[in-house]
Amino acid sequence: MNETKEKILLKALQYFTENDYEGASLNKIARSIGITKGGIYHYFASKDELFHDCLVFMFTAIQDISMAMVSEDMTIKEFVRGLFSFEDLFKALAAMFNINLLNDYFNFAYLMFAGIKKFPDLKLMIGNIYTFLINELEKALLRYQQRGEVNKILDCNALAFELGAMMEGAMLVAGLDKDFDLKILGNTMAENVLIMVKA
Amino acid sequence: MNETKEKILLKALQYFTENDYEGASLNKIARSIGITKGGIYHYFASKDELFHDCLVFMFTAIQDISMAMVSEDMTIKEFVRGLFSFEDLFKALAAMFNINLLNDYFNFAYLMFAGIKKFPDLKLMIGNIYTFLINELEKALLRYQQRGEVNKILDCNALAFELGAMMEGAMLVAGLDKDFDLKILGNTMAENVLIMVKA
Amino acid sequence: MNETKEKILLKALQYFTENDYEGASLNKIARSIGITKGGIYHYFASKDELFHDCLVFMFTAIQDISMAMVSEDMTIKEFVRGLFSFEDLFKALAAMFNINLLNDYFNFAYLMFAGIKKFPDLKLMIGNIYTFLINELEKALLRYQQRGEVNKILDCNALAFELGAMMEGAMLVAGLDKDFDLKILGNTMAENVLIMVKA
Amino acid sequence: MNETKEKILLKALQYFTENDYEGASLNKIARSIGITKGGIYHYFASKDELFHDCLVFMFTAIQDISMAMVSEDMTIKEFVRGLFSFEDLFKALAAMFNINLLNDYFNFAYLMFAGIKKFPDLKLMIGNIYTFLINELEKALLRYQQRGEVNKILDCNALAFELGAMMEGAMLVAGLDKDFDLKILGNTMAENVLIMVKA
DNA sequence: GATGAATGAGCATTCATTCAT
DNA sequence: TATGAATGAATGCTCATTCAT
Numbered sequence: 001m002n003e004t005k006e007k008i009l010l011k012a013l014q015y016f017t018e019n020d021y022e023g024a025s026l027n028k029i030a031r032s033i034g035i036t037k038g039g040i041y042h043y044f045a046s047k048d049e050l051f052h053d054c055l056v057f058m059f060t061a062i063q064d065i066s067m068a069m070v071s072e073d074m075t076i077k078e079f080v081r082g083l084f085s086f087e088d089l090f091k092a093l094a095a096m097f098n099i100n101l102l103n104d105y106f107n108f109a110y111l112m113f114a115g116i117k118k119f120p121d122l123k124l125m126i127g128n129i130y131t132f133l134i135n136e137l138e139k140a141l142l143r144y145q146q147r148g149e150v151n152k153i154l155d156c157n158a159l160a161f162e163l164g165a166m167m168e169g170a171m172l173v174a175g176l177d178k179d180f181d182l183k184i185l186g187n188t189m190a191e192n193v194l195i196m197v198k199a
Numbered sequence: 200m201n202e203t204k205e206k207i208l209l210k211a212l213q214y215f216t217e218n219d220y221e222g223a224s225l226n227k228i229a230r231s232i233g234i235t236k237g238g239i240y241h242y243f244a245s246k247d248e249l250f251h252d253c254l255v256f257m258f259t260a261i262q263d264i265s266m267a268m269v270s271e272d273m274t275i276k277e278f279v280r281g282l283f284s285f286e287d288l289f290k291a292l293a294a295m296f297n298i299n300l301l302n303d304y305f306n307f308a309y310l311m312f313a314g315i316k317k318f319p320d321l322k323l324m325i326g327n328i329y330t331f332l333i334n335e336l337e338k339a340l341l342r343y344q345q346r347g348e349v350n351k352i353l354d355c356n357a358l359a360f361e362l363g364a365m366m367e368g369a370m371l372v373a374g375l376d377k378d379f380d381l382k383i384l385g386n387t388m389a390e391n392v393l394i395m396v397k398a
Numbered sequence: 399m400n401e402t403k404e405k406i407l408l409k410a411l412q413y414f415t416e417n418d419y420e421g422a423s424l425n426k427i428a429r430s431i432g433i434t435k436g437g438i439y440h441y442f443a444s445k446d447e448l449f450h451d452c453l454v455f456m457f458t459a460i461q462d463i464s465m466a467m468v469s470e471d472m473t474i475k476e477f478v479r480g481l482f483s484f485e486d487l488f489k490a491l492a493a494m495f496n497i498n499l500l501n502d503y504f505n506f507a508y509l510m511f512a513g514i515k516k517f518p519d520l521k522l523m524i525g526n527i528y529t530f531l532i533n534e535l536e537k538a539l540l541r542y543q544q545r546g547e548v549n550k551i552l553d554c555n556a557l558a559f560e561l562g563a564m565m566e567g568a569m570l571v572a573g574l575d576k577d578f579d580l581k582i583l584g585n586t587m588a589e590n591v592l593i594m595v596k597a
Numbered sequence: 598m599n600e601t602k603e604k605i606l607l608k609a610l611q612y613f614t615e616n617d618y619e620g621a622s623l624n625k626i627a628r629s630i631g632i633t634k635g636g637i638y639h640y641f642a643s644k645d646e647l648f649h650d651c652l653v654f655m656f657t658a659i660q661d662i663s664m665a666m667v668s669e670d671m672t673i674k675e676f677v678r679g680l681f682s683f684e685d686l687f688k689a690l691a692a693m694f695n696i697n698l699l700n701d702y703f704n705f706a707y708l709m710f711a712g713i714k715k716f717p718d719l720k721l722m723i724g725n726i727y728t729f730l731i732n733e734l735e736k737a738l739l740r741y742q743q744r745g746e747v748n749k750i751l752d753c754n755a756l757a758f759e760l761g762a763m764m765e766g767a768m769l770v771a772g773l774d775k776d777f778d779l780k781i782l783g784n785t786m787a788e789n790v791l792i793m794v795k796a
Numbered sequence: 797g798a799t800g801a802a803t804g805a806g807c808a809t810t811c812a813t814t815c816a817t
Numbered sequence: 818t819a820t821g822a823a824t825g826a827a828t829g830c831t832c833a834t835t836c837a838t
Contacts, residue, residue, distance in 0.1 A: 004822080020313070022221035025807065038810085039823050047808060110312040112375060117309065127376035134372075134379075153394050158387035161372070161379060162365055169368025170360070173333075176315065177326035180333075180360060188357035195352050196395035203797090224832060236833085238798050246833060402801080418711070420619035423828065436831080437802050445829060508710040510773060515707065525774035532777075551792050556785035559770070559777060560763055567766025568758070571731075574713065575724035578731075578758060586755035593750050594793035601818090622811060634812085636819050644812060 005043040007033045013054040013097055017107045021051055021114050048118070055115040055122055061096050063129050065089070070136040076144045077194060083167060084190040086182040106175040134164045141197075151199045159197070204242040206232050212253040212296060216306050220250055220313050247317070254314035258324050260295045264288070265328055269335040275343045276393060282366060283389040285381040305374045333363045340396075349396045362392070403441040405431045411452040411495055415505045419449055419512050446516070453513040453520055459494045461527050463487070468534040474542045475592060481565060482588040484580045503573040532562045539595075548595045561591070602640040604630050610651040610694060614704050618648055618711050645715070652712035656722050658693045662686070663726055667733040673741045674791060680764060681787040683779040703772045731761045738794075747794045756794070 001009075011033045015024035026047055030037045044050040069082065069089075115122040138160035144150040170189070174180045200208075210232045214223035225246055229236045243249040268281060281287075289304065315322045337359035343349040349358075369388070373379045399407075409431045413422035424445055428435045442448040467480065467487075513520040536558035542548040548557075568587070572578045598606075608630045612621035623644055627634045641647040666679060666686075679685075687702065713720045735757035741747040747756075767786070771777045 002822095020221075020316070022219075022807095026809090027807080035822095036824055037808085038825070041809075042822060106312070106315065109371065110309075110316060113305070113309045113312060116305075116375060123375075127378060130372055130376045131378055151394065154391055155387050158384055158391050161369070161384055162388055162391060165368030165372050166361055166365045167368065168371050169364030169366065172367055172371060173329050173360070173364050176322060177329045179326070179330050185357055185360055188354045189361055192353055192357050192361060195350065225834090226832075235799055237800070237835085240834075241797060400801095418619075418714070420617075420828095424830090425828075433801095434803055435829085436804070439830070440801060504710070504713065507769065508707075508714060511703070511707045511710060514703075514773060521773075525776060528770055528774045529776055549792065552789055553785050556782055556789050559767070559782055560786055560789060563766030563770050564759055564763045565766065566769050567762030567764065570765055570769060571727050571758070571762050574720060575727045577724070577728055583755055583758055586752045587759055590751055590755050590759060593748065623813090624811075633820055635814085635821070638813075639818065 002043070004035065004039070008035075008040055008043055008050070009054055009057055010097070012050050013058060016051060016054055016114075017097075017104065017111055020110070021047075021118070026050075051115075052119050052122070055111070055119070056125070058097060058111075059115075059122065059125050059129065062093070063125075063132075065092050066129055066133050070133070070140065072140075072143075074140075076149045076197075079140055079144075080193050080197075081187075081190045083163060084170075084186045084193070086167075086171065086186050104175070105171040109172060130164065134160045137163055144197075148199050150197045154197065163193070201242065203234070203238075207234075207239055207242055207249070208253060208256060209296075211249055212257065215250060215253055216296075216310050219309065220317070225249075250314070251318050251321070254310070254318070254321055255324070257296065257311075258314075258321060258328070261292065262324075262328050264291050264295075265332055269332070269339065271339075271342075273339075275348045275396075278339060278343075279392050279396075280386075280389045282362060283369075283385045283392070285370065285385050304370065308370070308374055329363065333359045336362055343396075353396065358396070400441070402433065402437070406433075406438055406441055406448070407452055407455055408495070410448050411456060414449060414452055414512075415495075415502065415509055418508070419445075419516070424448075449513075450517050450520070453509070453517070454523070456495060456509075457513075457520065457523050457527065460491065461523075461530075463490050464527055464531050468531070468538065470538075470541075472538075474547045474595075477538055477542075478591050478595075479585075479588045481561060482568075482584045482591070484565075484569065484584050503569040507570060528562065532558045535561055542595075546597050549597045552595065557595070599640065601632070601636075605632075605637055605640060605647070606651060606654060607694075609647055610655065613648060613651055614694075614708050617707065618715070623647075648712070649716050649719070652708075652716070652719055653722070655694065655709075656712075656719060656726070659690065660722075660726050662689050662693075663730055667730070667737065669737075669740075671737075673746045673794075676737060676741075677790050677794075678784075678787045680760060681767075681783040681790070683768065683783050702768065706768070706772055727761065731757045734760055741794075751794065760790070 008029065012024065012029050015029050015032075018024075026040055027037050030040050040050065044053065074082070112126055116126060138156050141150055141154075141156040141159055145152060145154070145156060150156070166189075170180075170182060170185070174182045174185075207228070211223065211228050214228050214231070217223075225236045225239055229239055239249065243252065273281070292307075311325070315325060337355050340349055340353075340355040340358055344351060344353070344355055349355070365388075369379075369381060369384070373381045373384075406427065410422065410427050413427050413430075416422075424438055425435050428438050438448065442451065472480070510524060514524060536554050539548055539552075539554040539557055543550060543552070543554060548554070564587075568578075568580060568583070572580045572583075605626070609621070609626050612626050612629070615621075623634045623637055627637055637647065641650065671679070690705075709723070713723055735753050738747055738751075738753040738756055742749060742751070742753055747753070763786075767777075767779060767782070771779045771782075
């Protein structure tokens with residue numbers, strides 16, 4: 001991708017994250033990377049298109065990270081601990097964009113909502129990411145259940161959703177209330193889960 | 200509270216929910232309740248203040264509902280099932296404002312996010328709600344644990360956080376991906392939790 | 399009508415006449431009457447609406463003048479000479495708007511074209527003015543023909559159109575080429591016509 | 598003329614006719630002939646110059662057609678009927694440019710007006726065409742008058758202007774009001790004129 | 797208490813124009 | 818010859834805000 005285009009995309013993503021769609025003005029985005037507003041229109045037909053492309057850019061990366069998270073040859077301990085090692089996840093994402101998700105998960109979620117409101121294709125994309133992840137979770141849980149490592153009474157479909165929701169919710173709540181520190185809580189959460197699902 | 204002021208507040212809340220902060224213009228809000236834009240400025244110093252007051256109004260109600268959710272004389276089954284009866288929660292909220300949350304939870308959450316982004320005191324307020332709720336959860340879990348109804352190995356502090364996060368995350372994920380229907384999932388989730396925490 | 403609104407309308411009409419639709423900027427119009435651009439939007443919902451209202455304002459006046467031009471109790475000499483007394487017509491119009499049609503008939507015609515391109519209702523309105531005038535011309539000519547003052551061989555329908563076209567064309571050509579002075583030519587033209595239509 | 602330059606000129610003329618001066622962007626013109634906007638600037642110093650050259654190209658053709666219309670060895674009938682055979686005139690013009698004037702005379706006239714407004718030299722050019730044509734008309738009428746085919750009382754100078762104005766006005770009015778169909782009216786107009794000028 | 801006129805700063809967007817390559 | 822990146826000024830439009838009435 002063209003260098004200027006990429007610069008626009010990254011800076012715009014930052015502005016959109018910090019200020020929302022309406023609050024991010026093309027003028028400010030342009031000035032902050034040393035070009036003029038008109039220059040943006042060389043690469044993006046409209047603010048909407050820029051916003052859309054920013055989100056696709058971000059969600060694609062997240063999709064890739066997400067898919068890399070699941071692997072068939074993990075023990076259940078590795079698997080569950082991996083789910084709750086928030087720090088690793090945050091670092092991976094922070095490296096890609098200039099966003100500190102630990103503090104800004106909140107902005108990130110807000111951005112997802114905004115994207116979904118505006119673009120049906122993003123709704124699909126995000127939906128697919130969650131569906132994929134939770135399906136993979138379910139498949140893994142079923143594997144462990146068959147091996148006798150997960151309580152046979154548990155509904156793995158709902159359990160997969162519960163674990164996914166727990167992860168998302170943890171990041172959201174921790175973002176809103178600094179009393180909760182995921183770096184510390186993460187470990188205990190994983191151990192709790194390992195105890196709870198045990199056969 | 201003055202009758203006109205209350206009319207403004209309620210109508211504004213509706214507009215904000217339907218159109219977001221930027222999309223809800225004072226002119227439209229004013230016209231829709233039969234006054235003029237200038238009239239709003241008698242009761243609210245700025246659009247920001249109006250928005251803020253709308254959200255405080257809303258969050259206060261949520262706080263009240265949340266606090267009513269916890270009660271000391273519940274069995275563990277009632278307690279857990281209550282946590283995951285999303286439909287009841289939505290209905291309670293919908294009754295307070297004139298918003299159909301079942302369909303519009305998405306807009307509602309979006310609005311909350313916008314408010315939290317804009318006003319630090321609201322972030323604090325929401326943070327406090329979470330802290331309170333999770334603390335109450337922890338106290339309840341400890342009670343059940345002492346009665347032998349919750350596995351003694353489990354860390355109740357982390358477990359409280361996990362259940363709170365699971366609730367929030369469930370609403371978030373279900374808002375993003377309509378494949379997940381909380382009305383159906385809610386029951387199974389509760390049963391799973393009851394199995395998992397059992398001693 | 400509100401005083402400011404009328405000031406906007408008149409000044410806008412002048413700008414539209416001099417600079418066309420695209421060339422007339424709301425900013426300049428506003429500044430030239432001592433208000434700001436935003437102020438125009440109090441009275442007109444859009445530039446299009448302002449343009450439309452300007453044209454309706456003008457064409458309504460022209461319609462009134464046109465209709466006053468035809469009167470049943472004229473001799474044929476009065477009638478024909480009236481048609482070619484351009485000076486009187488120009489003065490009447492110039493008094494209403496600030497436009498010197500003698501020099502600017504051209505701009506005026508251009509404005510009509512622009513209006514017709516943009517607004518179907520104006521196309522109808524202008525069409526009706528011409529249709530009305532030429533119909534009235536035809537009725538008058540038929541009256542004179544029955545009295546034996548107009549050659550019975552002539553087709554009064556076409557003749558009415560010819561006289562109407564001659565008037566319009568005279569103003570157009572004289573506007574384009576200063577060699578032709580309607581103040582002088584007008585009289586001779588009328589006398590020529592009187593000779594030509596005579597029985 | 599350079600081939601690319603001619604392609605630009607012709608395509609630009611088409612765009613200007615279809616979209617007016619303001620509506621025809623250099624980008625669209627350029628793209629439609631497979632070059633880039635910058636390329637146009639090799640051949641034309643500015644959009645204005647391009648527009649001007651388009652119109653000169655067009656007016657030159659009109660001038661040629663006009664001059665070919667007058668010929669010394671015509672009978673008066675041929676002469677007058679030629680003046681009012683609008684269809685032939687339109688066809689001749691349409692053949693020169695790629696414009697269907699029969700349907701698009703309106704846009705064509707609008708473009709002429711825009712050009713005349715913008716460039717004084719074009720106003721002069723058109724003025725000269727009119728002067729030339731009306732002078733030729735006058736010379737022809739004087740010839741017919743001397744032969745006794747035109748009423749000796751008529752002022753041929755004014756009559757020439759009247760016939761020229763009638764032609765122009767007919768096209769203008771017919772352009773504004775589609776009730777008047779020149780294809781039909783043209784014949785009757787010519788016959789009326791032949792009757793009226795007769796000695 | 798409330799109106800309505802008016803402001804002014806902001807926004808997305810367009811586009812002729814320039815110029816290094 | 819021609820490209821394509823970039824500019825910058827302009828445009829229509831929106832809207833929170835002010836204030837005399």
